[in-house]
Amino acid sequence: xxxxxxxxxxxxxxxxxxxxxxxxxxxxxxxxxxxxxxxxxxxxxxxxxxxxxxxxxxxxxxxxxxxxxxxxxxxxxxxxxxxxxxxxxxxxxxxxxxxxxxxxxxxxxxxxxxxxxxxxxxxxxxxxxxxxxxxxxxxxxxxxxxxxxxxxxxxxxxxxxxxxxxxxxxxxxxxxxxxxxxxxxxxxxxxxxxxxxxxxxxxxxxxxxxxxxxxxxxxxxxxxxxx
Amino acid sequence: xxxxxxxxxxxxxxxxxxxxxxxxxxxxxxxxxxxxxxxxxxxxxxxxxxxxxxxxxxxxxxxxxxxxxxxxxxxxxxxxxxxxxxxxxxxxxxxxxxxxxxxxxxxxxxxxxxxxxxxxxxxxxxxxxxxxxxxxxxxxxxxxxxxxxxxxxxxxxxxxxxxxxxxxxxxxxxxxxxxxxxxxxxxxxxxxxxxxxxxxxxxxxxxxxxxxxxxxxxxxxxxxxxx
Numbered sequence: 531x532x533x534x535x536x537x538x539x540x541x542x543x544x545x546x547x548x549x550x551x552x553x554x555x556x557x558x559x560x561x562x563x564x565x566x567x568x569x570x571x572x573x574x575x576x577x578x579x580x581x582x583x584x585x586x587x588x589x590x591x592x593x594x595x596x597x598x599x600x601x602x603x604x605x606x607x608x609x610x611x612x613x614x615x616x617x618x619x620x621x622x623x624x625x626x627x628x629x630x631x632x633x634x635x636x637x638x639x640x641x642x643x644x645x646x647x648x649x650x651x652x653x654x655x656x657x658x659x660x661x662x663x664x665x666x667x668x669x670x671x672x673x674x675x676x677x678x679x680x681x682x683x684x685x686x687x688x689x690x691x692x693x694x695x696x697x698x699x700x701x702x703x704x705x706x707x708x709x710x711x712x713x714x715x716x717x718x719x720x721x722x723x724x725x726x727x728x729x730x731x732x733x734x735x736x737x738x739x740x741x742x743x744x745x746x747x748x749x750x751x752x753x754x755x756x757x
Numbered sequence: 758x759x760x761x762x763x764x765x766x767x768x769x770x771x772x773x774x775x776x777x778x779x780x781x782x783x784x785x786x787x788x789x790x791x792x793x794x795x796x797x798x799x800x801x802x803x804x805x806x807x808x809x810x811x812x813x814x815x816x817x818x819x820x821x822x823x824x825x826x827x828x829x830x831x832x833x834x835x836x837x838x839x840x841x842x843x844x845x846x847x848x849x850x851x852x853x854x855x856x857x858x859x860x861x862x863x864x865x866x867x868x869x870x871x872x873x874x875x876x877x878x879x880x881x882x883x884x885x886x887x888x889x890x891x892x893x894x895x896x897x898x899x900x901x902x903x904x905x906x907x908x909x910x911x912x913x914x915x916x917x918x919x920x921x922x923x924x925x926x927x928x929x930x931x932x933x934x935x936x937x938x939x940x941x942x943x944x945x946x947x948x949x950x951x952x953x954x955x956x957x958x959x960x961x962x963x964x965x966x967x968x969x970x971x972x973x974x975x976x977x978x979x980x981x982x983x984x
Contacts, residue, residue, distance in 0.1 A: 569885040647884050654881025656943050657874050658796040666943050698959045702933075705956060709936030716883050716893050729932060732925045736963030 554592045554602070557582065561603045566644040570651045573600070601661050604652050607645055608669055611635060619676075624683035625690070628703075629748050631680065632730060635673075635707045637714035638723045646711035674700045694737040702733055781819045781829070784809065788830045793871040797878045800827070828888055831879050834872055835896055838862060846903075851910035852917070855930075856975050858907065859957060862900075862934045864941035865950045873938035901927045921964040929960055 560581050564573045575596065579586045593599035611634065618630040637646035656662045678700035684690045706729060713721040731744040738744070787808050791800045802823065806813045820826035838861065845857040864873035883889045905927035911917045933956060940948040958971040965971070 570881060572885070651881040651884055653939055653943055654797060654878040657878055658799070663943060667947060670944055670947060695959075698955060701952075702956050702959050705936040705940060706929075706932065708939045709932040712880055712935045712939060713932060716880055716890060717897055720894060720897060725928075728925060729929055732922075732929050733960070 550592070557589055557592055557599065558603050558606050561599060562606060562644075562648060565603070565651055566647045569647075570600070570655060597659070597661060600652075600655070600659075603648075604662055605665065607648055607652075608665070611645060614641075615676075619680070624680060624687040625747055628677065628680040628684060629730075629744075631677070632703065632707065633748070636710050636723075636726050636730075637721070638726060643714055646714045650711055650715045670704065674704050677703050688739055689742075690734075690737045691739050699733070699737065703730070706730065706733060777819070784816055784819055784826065785830050785833050788826060789833060789871075789875060792830070792878050793874045796874075797827070797882060824886070824888060827879075827882070827886075830875075831889055832892065834875055834879075835892070838872060841868075842903075846907070851907060851914040852974055855904065855907040855911060856957075856971075858904070859930065859934065860975070863937050863953050863957075864948070865953060870941055873941045876938055877942045897931065901931050904930050915966055916969075917961075917964045918966050926960070926964065930957070933957065933960060 557578070561573055561578060564577060564581060568577070575589055576586055578589055582588070589599070593602065615631045615634040618634045619627045622630050634642065637643040652662060656666070674697075678696045681690065681694065681696035681699055685692055685694055685696065710721065710726050710729070714726075727745065727748055734744060784805070787805060788800055791804055791808060795804070802816055803813055805816055809815070816826070820829065842858045842861040845861045846854045849857050861869065864870045879889060883893070901924075905923045908917065908921065908923035908926055912919055912921055912923065937948065937953050937956070941953075954972065954975055961971060
């Protein structure tokens, strides 16, 4: 639809372009499913074509090569997480917004656990693929600054002590999300939701102004918007 | 040498078996170098044979297949880290021992940064390879308990407050090491040694009994033993 301005008035083109975007999205969606299930090694052109029920060469009409497809797929994970986290924060502020946001990033259910499997697979490839790595600093800064802003609100609300360094704490929280993603994938038995919550609480508790049980604040974040 | 008991008295076998172990170690060492440089996708039998200067089939005499070789390689990373961390702690206790140990695990120099690249690559494979995953809980528990013991000493020494929960703090520190490994690989520019130290200090500072600059305690850990 974004490309409507390039569409000539001869109407057959419109459905074709819409179809093109829809097809790309379908291919990315299927790639995400395969990576979550079989890892990056499983996301071959052949496996993808089979799962889509198309000929082996068909994917090439939509993505020039495997690298371009994987970059688009990695991008889609960010887009999905950010969209969910954005909705979760909507109408909340401070500590509650922070926990609601973390809830959408931490691998605590099937959606976020699949995302963890996917990003951990991609990290292995990021070590040698500069195209994949290029987008990461921007995402990292955006997440860190969003978390910092919520921590500043939590200080203003009197939930966190004024001695809290919101930027350093934000760095630690965002870093911990990545660590939980690694743990959930490599040590699934040792990383239930309760352990993830405890580790986040271990970070926040020393900065709480009153000795409140943080665990009760998580509850609000279970009222999640659907993915 | 471990297999000496199986060696018949006819002496030609002895050098052969020693050679076998030495060859296996050489293959694992070369695999580690390739993974650090080119990722797991680069560690093909062909690339390995080329780097070793042997025929393509030669590696198969020492490792039944690629999975067995990768499992042995992953094992070797743990062995090297543990050996270095063990030497670093030797003769130290409490907070100084903790920082010396973390120094050997955090990706702060070429040795530990290569290890980070290697383990991050392996994590992507761990998602779908139960053989690789099998050893991880044991390693995780061992590391967490070692760190906890050092935290208990730090409490006894009066460096950390008695209100510190050493087990939860140990979980958080070990988890943070993994997070730093991810960050150093995916966000190298944003993860210099100073940032890693700050994040560890952000975790420890609220539990310090006296307002001491932790940064000065790291210095002792720069007196490292050679890898």
